[in-house]
Amino acid sequence: MIDKKVMDEIRKTLGKQKVFSDKEYLLTYSYDATALESPPELVVFPENEKDIQRILKIAYQNKIPVTPRGAGVGYTGGSIPLKGGIVIVFTRMNRILAIDTENFLAEVEPGVVTQHLQEEVEKKGLFYPPDPASLKTSTIGGNVAENAGGLRCYKYGVTGHYVLALEAFLITGEKIKAGSPVIKDVAGYNLKSLLVGSEGTLAVVSKITLRLIPLPQYRVSFRVDFNSLQKGAEFINYAIRNNIDPSAIEFIDRSSISAVYQYLGLSLDDQLQATVIIELDGNRLDVEERKNKFLEIVKNYDTLHCQVAETSAEQEKLWDIRRNISPALTKLNPKKINEDIVVPTAEIPGTVEYINRLAKEYDLVIPLFGHFGDGNIHTNLMLNPEKPGEMERAEIVLDKIFSHVVSVKGSISGEHGIGITKKPFMKYQFTELELELFKRLKQAFDPENLLNPGKILNFE
Ligand SMILES: Cc1cc2nc3c(=O)[nH]c(=O)nc-3n(C[C@H](O)[C@H](O)[C@H](O)COP(=O)(O)OP(=O)(O)OC[C@H]3O[C@@H](n4cnc5c(N)ncnc54)[C@H](O)[C@@H]3O)c2cc1C
Structure with missing residues (x-):
């Protein structure tokens, strides 16, 4: 419990308009995009670095847990204040401090919404590629803390590939800088890379310098339908091998696409078992050349149908199918367990087949879709907790899926992080010694375990 005197001190130091303990605030900041919730005792909205430092100093002196929070749309409970205490919400620190067209970089505060940054840099002919579907x-800040990925990872990589430098505060309120505004920097331990993806457990990020690249001038998208799941899954590797250099490759299985069609009130071809959406980008001549090559590849492969989208309206319509998967799936069953496993790309067809087999054997609805170009398979267990034995069967299946993923050298999380929900599965991927090293790292940054406690591992 935060002492009333301490609450008053925080209010006095920051100003009343930045500190809230009203019920509606505690409720609003008690959950994220998971179904979990745990209320904080105080919600603070820093507006600058000094505010962050002041909050942390008071919290540290009084041993109060602190949980950083961006928009709260994380999928693993990362911004849920599991041990109560203070939630630091970054939505008021949402300024783009600089877009430097000479050095190809942007400096931003952590609360900048991803799409807003993309739009602003694009106005200057530049490109910030990381594009989580939640953009x-x-x-x-949330993207950096989760090392978020997205549709374009195959070609452009994840958030971490664009982070040049960070400014951050330790739990003590001391400030550190990690990285430099240059592409190459190998001086010392790579603290920047350690902080990226650390899920707010090591430091509170206050400023981010991001790398920008020239904006591709032209895009074309394709939707290719298949009458077999395997053919669809295998097509991805085949297309990549044929050197078409895609900027996005998305796979959608029948179960996911039929949910979207139902959701949008459309009817679906009976034969369709899988759909692949591919985007090419670059300069016009180059894209035209690769487009023709891609159409040749499609002609020589066993496909049901191929649709080409060239205008932005056509492309928007085509990608809408992909964007509507998440809301459409929620109509299938009341509970969704959304896993973001990732496997080496050659293992995709085998993994897809394995999960389908498990779904049949254990009588579960498990739609699959994802960024298959980078091996990321979104595996959604759509469950009805009212059905006898369904939750127990889901647990067995999850166990088998994670064991399989690790056995083929994949990872239990490609983009959503570990947070609360994936903690039980860390033991599949890491040895005792590796987990112990994680603990020692956490202790080096946060010996009292006050910063986002209860996430990634139980560090106490
Ligand atoms: C519909 C939907 C689609 C999604 N699609 C994708 C996707 O395609 N790819 C993907 O990677 N993820 C995806 N996600 C997950 C989620 O959007 C990402 O994890 C995103 O990065 C979370 O950002 P946020 O601002 O909401 O962070 P939050 O959820 O608020 O926080 C996430 C983590 O970041 C920490 N954090 C936040 N700000 C800071 C800071 N300043 N300093 C230190 N730590 C901080 C928090 O403590 C927490 O651990 C999706 C989620 C939804 C609901």
């Missing part, structure tokens, strides 16, 4: 709401 309209999620913040750069």
